[in-house]
Amino acid sequence: MKKLLLIRHxxxxxxxxxxxxxxxxxxxxxxxxxxxxxxxxxxxxxxQIIVSSPALRTKTTAEIFADHxxxxxPELNKAIYEASQQTxxxxxxxxxxxxxxxALVGHNPGISQILYYLTGxxxxxxxxxxxxxxxxxxxxxxISGGTGKLVYFSWPKG
Numbered sequence: 001m002k003k004l005l006l007i008r009h010x011x012x013x014x015x016x017x018x019x020x021x022x023x024x025x026x027x028x029x030x031x032x033x034x035x036x037x038x039x040x041x042x043x044x045x046x047x048q049i050i051v052s053s054p055a056l057r058t059k060t061t062a063e064i065f066a067d068h069x070x071x072x073x074p075e076l077n078k079a080i081y082e083a084s085q086q087t088x089x090x091x092x093x094x095x096x097x098x099x100x101x102x103a104l105v106g107h108n109p110g111i112s113q114i115l116y117y118l119t120g121x122x123x124x125x126x127x128x129x130x131x132x133x134x135x136x137x138x139x140x141x142x143i144s145g146g147t148g149k150l151v152y153f154s155w156p157k158g
Contacts, residue, residue: 001136001138002143003132003134004133005130006131010025022055029057047099049096050062051080051104052074052077053076058106062074080110084110085113088106096140112124115133121153129155131152131153132152133148133150135148
């Protein structure tokens with residue numbers, strides 16, 4: 001069985017003089033990410049590794065989760081930044097085989113789209129939202145549309 005934890009990055013600054021990929025988290029975003037990481041820890045939903053978009057807001061979110069969950073530094077994957085559903089599926093299908101529970105930190109609309117594609121569940125994926133999807137699959141490459149079951153979904157205000 002494989003488990004995927006989708007995480008949407010925490011709330012980021014909107015109006016900045018930097019490029020989109022360099023937008024930092026807001027203070028509330030840092031707090032929300034820490035809160036959600038704490039929820040995962042309390043519920044013993046701890047992935048083995050975290051794979052993240054290299055955008056500053058996702059990388060920082062991933063680092064907060066890694067720190068709270070005592071995980072290694074997140075692995076960065078450029079393909080996750082501004083990824084479509086199809087690109088995210090390719091990323092998932094190529095995740096390291098030796099891990100059975102992986103967190104993926106990304107952006108909307110891609111995170112919402114891949115959640116729906118994999119589970120058939122329509123959810124409003126707020127910033128800092130987390131969604132655990134379980135698969136009967138033995139390997140990441142065999143994961144495709146409708147093969148997952150949403151077993152956990154939460155966000156800071158929900």
